[in-house]
Amino acid sequence: MEAPRKGSKGGRVAIYDESLKISVCCDYHSGRLSVSQVGKKYGLDEGTVYHFLRWYKKYQGRLEGLTSASISKDKDVVDLSKELSYAQLRITALELLLKNAEKEMGVDILKKHGTKR
Numbered sequence: 001m002e003a004p005r006k007g008s009k010g011g012r013v014a015i016y017d018e019s020l021k022i023s024v025c026c027d028y029h030s031g032r033l034s035v036s037q038v039g040k041k042y043g044l045d046e047g048t049v050y051h052f053l054r055w056y057k058k059y060q061g062r063l064e065g066l067t068s069a070s071i072s073k074d075k076d077v078v079d080l081s082k083e084l085s086y087a088q089l090r091i092t093a094l095e096l097l098l099k100n101a102e103k104e105m106g107v108d109i110l111k112k113h114g115t116k117r
Contacts (some may be wrong), residue, residue, distance in 0.1 A: 016052075024049060025056035 020042070028049065039049045076088050104111050 016048075021052045021055055024052045028053060 024038055024042055024044070025070050027033050027041065028035060033041065035046050035049045037043075039046050044052075075098075
């Protein structure tokens with residue numbers, strides 16, 4: 001943060017990330033921490049915490065849509081990662097099957113890279 005210039009009434013306004021604002025508001029709204037405790041946890045003064053709470057109240061509907069969309073994206077990511085791990089397992093099993101078949105039959109089953117047809 002930049003130091004205030006001489007003669008000016010205040011310093012530069014800090015810009016905080018939305019994820020920090022949401023985290024601060026969620027900690028306060030959970031009911032376990034007071035405004036001053038939340039401020040101490042994040043290194044903010046009480047006025048900034050109150051500002052975040054007003055901001056959260058103003059944009060709560062828009063933010064809830066974002067969080068529900070991110071939850072559905074998280075589910076998609078989990079589903080895709082399960083599919084990917086299954087596909088990798090299947091590929092490994094097929095490669096082992098081909099290697100065993102080559103050993104038993106004594107014939108190269110896989111096409112070598114760069115060979116002519």
